[in-house]
Amino acid sequence: MLAMFTAVAVVIAGLTLPHAEAAAVSTDDLVAPVLDSQPSVITKPKAPSGDFAPVQAPASEPESPELAEPASVENGVDRGGLVLESRSEYQNVFVDGDGAQVVQLSPKPLNVKNDDGEWVEIDAAFGGSPDGWGVELHPLSPRIDENRSGGRELIVERHGHEVSFSLMDADAGDWESPFWFWDDWSTPF
Incomplete structure (x- = not known):
């Protein structure tokens, strides 16, 4: 070549x-120089020494430890024996009988301020009031109001910013509706 x-x-x-x-x-x-190398040495593997018999089970079963009563777990924190010491929007601080503290931290709000200015646990249940439907103890203050076109919309608010959601061209519905399609109360069988 x-x-x-x-x-x-x-x-x-x-x-x-x-x-x-x-x-x-x-x-x-062109002639390339030959590289020096040593021949490979093949060695046989050695078997380890010792007793490789299967381990026998103990003659008697060890005693099982006593299991504690199931603790109350709420929001991922085992509150068994803990007393709530303080709250803020993103944390709860608990104290046990020995004075040790357990702090529950969350990237999302755990608590909300009530009308008295105290931190309380968030309540996500919608309820009716003379002002309409909404959730009183929630950081987003969700409520359902009538919109400009006469329909209803869901409104959420946080730090003075408000966002609303509504259905366009949707037929009016009842607050109570059947859960399963076979429970449709308006259609006779």
Whole structure:
């Protein structure tokens, strides 16, 4: 195989050849040096020594520890024996009988301020009032109001910012509706 180069100099196997000689060099004419190496030694693996008999089960079963009564778990915190010490929007602080504190932290609100300015647990249940439907103890203050076109909309508010959702071109519905399609009370069977 003949290698043709147009470069000024060619470096092959550590030799630098000027441009004139590069055109006539064949890679078959070059001899690369042989690398020294040692022959591979194959060894047989040795088996470990010792007793490899299966372990026998103990003659008697160990006594099982007494299980504690199930603790009250709320919002992912085991509140068994804990007393609530303080609340804020994103944390609850509990104290046990020994004075140790357990702090529950959350990236989402755990508590909301009530009308008296105290932190209380969030209540997500919608309820009716003379002002309409809504949730009183919730950080988003969700409520259902009548919109400009006479329909209803869900409104959420946080730090003075308000967002509303409504259905466009939806037929009026009842507050109570059947859960299962076969419970449709308006269609006779």
